[in-house]
Amino acid sequence: MINFDEEIKKFKPVLELDQAEDAIYNNDMKDIMDIMQEMMRVAKETEK
Amino acid sequence: MADVLNCKHCGGTILVTGYCAQCGLKSEYVNKALNSSKYYYNIGLDKARVRDMSGAKEALKMSLKYDKMNIDARNLLGLVYYETGEVVLALSHWVVSVNHFAGRNVAKRYIKEVKSNPHKLEATNNVARKYNQAIELVKQGNKDLAFIQLRKVLSDNNKFVDGYLLLALLFIDEERYDKARKALKRVIKIDRTNPLAVRYFKEMGHTDEEIMNFRDFPEENYDADLLFTDDERKGYIKTGNIDFDGEPIPVGRYKDINFYKYSIAYIIAGIVLGIAVTWFLIVPHRDKTADDESRNLKVSFSQEISDKNVKISSLENDVDNLNSDLESANKQISDLNSKVSAYQAAKTQALTEDEKVRIQSGIKKYEDMSYDAAMEDFDRVLDKNENNDIALFYKGMCYIKQADTNSAKQVFNQLVSKCPQSVYYTVAASYADKSIVDAANTGGNSSLGDDAGTGTTEDGTTEDNGYSIPGDDTEGNGYTVPGDDTEGNGYTAPGADTEGNGYTAPGADTEGNGYPIQDNTAPQDGIDE
Numbered sequence: 001m002i003n004f005d006e007e008i009k010k011f012k013p014v015l016e017l018d019q020a021e022d023a024i025y026n027n028d029m030k031d032i033m034d035i036m037q038e039m040m041r042v043a044k045e046t047e048k
Numbered sequence: 049m050a051d052v053l054n055c056k057h058c059g060g061t062i063l064v065t066g067y068c069a070q071c072g073l074k075s076e077y078v079n080k081a082l083n084s085s086k087y088y089y090n091i092g093l094d095k096a097r098v099r100d101m102s103g104a105k106e107a108l109k110m111s112l113k114y115d116k117m118n119i120d121a122r123n124l125l126g127l128v129y130y131e132t133g134e135v136v137l138a139l140s141h142w143v144v145s146v147n148h149f150a151g152r153n154v155a156k157r158y159i160k161e162v163k164s165n166p167h168k169l170e171a172t173n174n175v176a177r178k179y180n181q182a183i184e185l186v187k188q189g190n191k192d193l194a195f196i197q198l199r200k201v202l203s204d205n206n207k208f209v210d211g212y213l214l215l216a217l218l219f220i221d222e223e224r225y226d227k228a229r230k231a232l233k234r235v236i237k238i239d240r241t242n243p244l245a246v247r248y249f250k251e252m253g254h255t256d257e258e259i260m261n262f263r264d265f266p267e268e269n270y271d272a273d274l275l276f277t278d279d280e281r282k283g284y285i286k287t288g289n290i291d292f293d294g295e296p297i298p299v300g301r302y303k304d305i306n307f308y309k310y311s312i313a314y315i316i317a318g319i320v321l322g323i324a325v326t327w328f329l330i331v332p333h334r335d336k337t338a339d340d341e342s343r344n345l346k347v348s349f350s351q352e353i354s355d356k357n358v359k360i361s362s363l364e365n366d367v368d369n370l371n372s373d374l375e376s377a378n379k380q381i382s383d384l385n386s387k388v389s390a391y392q393a394a395k396t397q398a399l400t401e402d403e404k405v406r407i408q409s410g411i412k413k414y415e416d417m418s419y420d421a422a423m424e425d426f427d428r429v430l431d432k433n434e435n436n437d438i439a440l441f442y443k444g445m446c447y448i449k450q451a452d453t454n455s456a457k458q459v460f461n462q463l464v465s466k467c468p469q470s471v472y473y474t475v476a477a478s479y480a481d482k483s484i485v486d487a488a489n490t491g492g493n494s495s496l497g498d499d500a501g502t503g504t505t506e507d508g509t510t511e512d513n514g515y516s517i518p519g520d521d522t523e524g525n526g527y528t529v530p531g532d533d534t535e536g537n538g539y540t541a542p543g544a545d546t547e548g549n550g551y552t553a554p555g556a557d558t559e560g561n562g563y564p565i566q567d568n569t570a571p572q573d574g575i576d577e
Contacts, residue, residue, distance in 0.1 A: 002251045004221045008187060010244075011214055013180040015136035017173040023140045031116040032081045033057050033073060040072050 056082055085115035092121065096128055101209070101239035104128050119149045126158065132239060133208030135162065135172040175205045182214060191218055209235055213244050225252050236263050390469070399436065403429045407438050419446040437463055437470035444479060457481060464488050 015023050030038075053062055057078045060070025067074050092107030105128055111121040126141035139162060142155035162169060182197040195218065201211045212235045219228035229252065235245040240263050249259045399407065410425030423446045426439040433439070440463040447456035460480040463472060468488050470476070477485045 002217070002220055002248065004217065007217055008183075008214075011183050011210065011217075013183060014134055014176045014210065015140070016176045016180070017136055017169070020136045020140050020143075023136070024143050027140065027144050029112065029116055031085075031112065032114050033071075033078060034116070036073055036077060037071060 081114045085111045085113075085118045085121065087111075088114065089118060089121040089124070092124060092128075095241075096124060098240060099238065100241045101128050101132050102242050117148055119145050119153060119155075122148075123153070123155050123158070126155065130158070130162075131207060133175070133205050133210065135169075136176060138162075171204045175201050175208060175211075178204075179208065179211055179214075182211075186214070186218065191221075194218065206234075207238050209239050209242060212238075213242070213248075216245070216248055220248060220252070228252065233262050394469075399429070399433065403433065403436070407436075407442075410439070411442055414442050414446060414449075417449070419449050422446050435462075435466040437467035437472050440467070441470070441472040441476060444476065448479070453479075 054060065055062055055068035055071055055073065055075060055078060057073055058068060058071040060068045062075050063069050066076060068078070088107045088111035092104045092111060095101075095103035095107055105125065108121050108125040108128065111118055112125065115121075122141050122145040126138040126145065128138075129135070129141065130138035139159065142158050145155040146153050146159065162172075178197045178201045182194045182201065185191070185194040185197060195215075198211055198215050198218075201208060202215070205211070212231045216228040216231040216235070219225065219231060228248065232245045232248055235242050236249075236259070239245070246259055249262070250256075254262075406425045406429050410422040410429070413419075413422035413425065423443055426443040426446070429436055429439040430443070440459055444456045444459035444463065447453070447459060456479055460476040461484045463470060463476040464480040464484050465488055467473065477488075
C-alpha cells in the first residue's frame, strides 16, 4: 500500500535556472581514477 | 603499442613498472576504468534508445563514475534529463561537457538551441518553480492548490516525468485511480521503466503484463488538461455508457507556440496597421491642411484682387478727371491761342512814334478841314501799315467830307474787311458795301454784325448806346465823332486820353503805345461819360 507521506518525501525539488550556476560550480563528481589517486596519496602519506 | 606509452587519463609517460609518471596511476587500472565507462555508456545508450530513461540515467551516471571525462556519456545524460523535463540539470551537464572539451562538442549545439528561445527558457524556469511550489503545497496539505500548480506545470512541459508522478500520487491519494492511471501511462510513455510508475501501477493492482501493454501501446495524447477534466461532466450524451477506465478520447494535441511564426505575423499586422493609420488618419489630415492652405491663399488673392480693383477704379476716376482737366486746359489753350492770334494781329497794326505823330497830324488837319493834307498823312501811314484802321477811317471820312463817296466806300470797305474788330467798324460798316459787311460778318465776326456792344444798326441809325456817327452828336451823351469838339481841344475820341497825347481809344491802353487791345464787346466804356 502506498504511504502518501512516505512517498512524498521521495520527491525532491528540481533545480531552477538561477541555481544552475551553483550546480555547475559545485559539480565535483569524482570518478574512480580520482579515488585511486586519492588512495595512493593517502597511502604515501601514511608511509611517510 | 604507442597507446601504452602515454597515460590515457593524464597523457603522461607510462613507466616500465606500468605506472604513469605524472598521475601515478597504473595504466592497467586506468584502461579498465575507461573500458568500464564505455561499457556503461553503451548500456545507457541502448536504454535511452528504447526510452528507458531511468535505466539510461543510472547507466550513464555509472559511466561517469568510471570516467568523468567521458564526453559522450555526459552529453547523453544531459539529453536524458532534458527529455524527462529536467532542463536545468541537462544544461549543467552540457556546460560541464563543454568545459571539459571545447572542440567539436554536440553540447554546444544543445546549449545554443535551449538559449536561443528565451520564451521557452523562461517557461522551463517557471515549470521548475511551480513544481517546487506544488511539492511544498502538498507537504503543507494544500492539495487543491498543488493540483492547480501541477496543471500549469504539465501544460507548459508535457514531458515532465516528476510532475506526472506527483500528480499520480495525488490522484491515488484521492482514490481517483483512473486519473492516476492516465498520468502513469504518460510517464511510462516517456520513461518506459520508470520504477516509481511501475510501482504505482502495481499498487493499483495491475499485473506486469498489463504494465507491459501500457508500455508497448502508449496513448498518443499528451494534453495535460485531459488529466484535470471531469469525466462525468464530459459525458453529455449517455454518461452511463462511458467507459471511464478505457482509452481517453483524443481532443487535440498540445503544440508549442511558434513565437517566430507569430512574430512575423505580428510584424505584418503592424505594417498593415501602420499603412491603414497612414491612409485613414495622416493622409486626410495632410489633405485637409493643403486644402486650408489653398483656401487661405485664395482668400488672400481675392482680397488682393479686390484691393487692386478698387485702386484701378480710383485711377480710372483720376484719369477721367485728368482728361476733363485736359479738355478744359485745351479749351483754355485754344482760347489763349485765339487771343494770342488776335494780339498778334493787333500787334501788326502797332504804330511807330512817327506814324502816331502823322496820324495826330492827319486828324488835326482833318479837324481843320485840310482834307487833302490830312489824306497825305494818312496815306503815308497806310504805305507802311495799310490796314491801320485809324488812318483808313479818317481817310474815308476825308473822302466823305470831299463828297467822294466812291473813294470813301472803297476805304471803308477795306476797313470793314481788314479790321473787323476796330472801334470804327460800326461807322465804317454804315458807309461800306453791304456785301462786304455781310462777308465780314460771316467770316467769323458775326458778333460785330449783331452790334451787341455798340448798339449800332445796319442802316446807320443810332440807338441809345452813346455812339453816333461822326459829326452827329445828336444824343448829348458826351461822345462825338471828329468834328464835334465838345471839349474844346479839337480832338475827341471814345474814352479818356490817358497818354495826354490828345488821342484815346476805347478801353485801356495796356501796352502804353497809345493803342489798346481790341475788345469790341465793351467799346463804350467811358464813352457815355
